[in-house]
Amino acid sequence: MTELRSTSDKLDNKAEDKLVLEDKDGVICNNAVNEYLMGIKGDLNQAERLVSDAVNNLVCNFRYISELAGSNHEMVLAIERMATSEGRNPINELLEKQMVTANRIEQELEAVITSLQFGDLVAQLLAHTARQVEMLSVELQRIDRQGSLQGKTEKRALNSIHSGIHKAVNEVKNKSKKKPVVQQGMKMGDIELF
């Protein structure tokens, strides 16, 4: 994009030096847009990594808990077989309570299976947003390329577009709050004692 503009400008005569300067503004503007969009894509990638790390950890926890729940269930069944079948003795009452707990754990684990799928949903959503940002970037570059190939009668209008985009990006940048998350993974954060 910059290359195209420079080449076309070199071909122009000296009287068009002013336009070269105006085009330089355009290049600065596009660099700012690219930088801004790259920043968004970086944030999206970071969010994807964080979610992915969290889900991987949760899946490990889930597998461990489900194994423990399975062992517990088997143990309850074994104790039940050993317990006397005559009437309601304290062991049988405890076993009944234990069975209720085991069933509840099983139900909760099923709910966790549904909840854990959020990672996949978020990853797909982030990929979709990243694609949209990419498309916006490509479209802006296309407009810029087209602009550099237009006749000089339209230069003023193009400069106005460039300065409009430049202003818009700056405005969004200024309005944006400081990035609240800097972690790149789910590792434990530093601890500082005073």
Add this chain to the structure above:
Amino acid sequence: MAKTILAVDDSASIRQMVTFTLKGAGYEVIEAVDGQDAFDKANHHQVNLILTDINMPRMDGLKLLELLRKLTQYKNIPILILTTESGDEMKAKGRAAGATGWLVKPFDPKRLLEVIGKVIS
């Protein structure tokens, strides 16, 4: 003998959740990471049902569906789609390609097993 299900998804966590659910219900599970991997595995193993995602690298679920339906041994095998996509247009494409059913993520383990139980017989 336990029935075998081919679970296809590019998300490792989804594959693990699906496998956990199906194995808990007594099914044998073969995992595949995308459509191409699934197609290769389907050619080397005899499976009783295929559960596949749509959006995957290398080969998507719809292409996999089309290719499998061309094979004699997979003409009548149930193929369920498990995806985040819920649009009518996409569903119509799936149906046209020969899908047996369409499940939108996130799935509920009990509901998934009910649907599989219905179609696998």
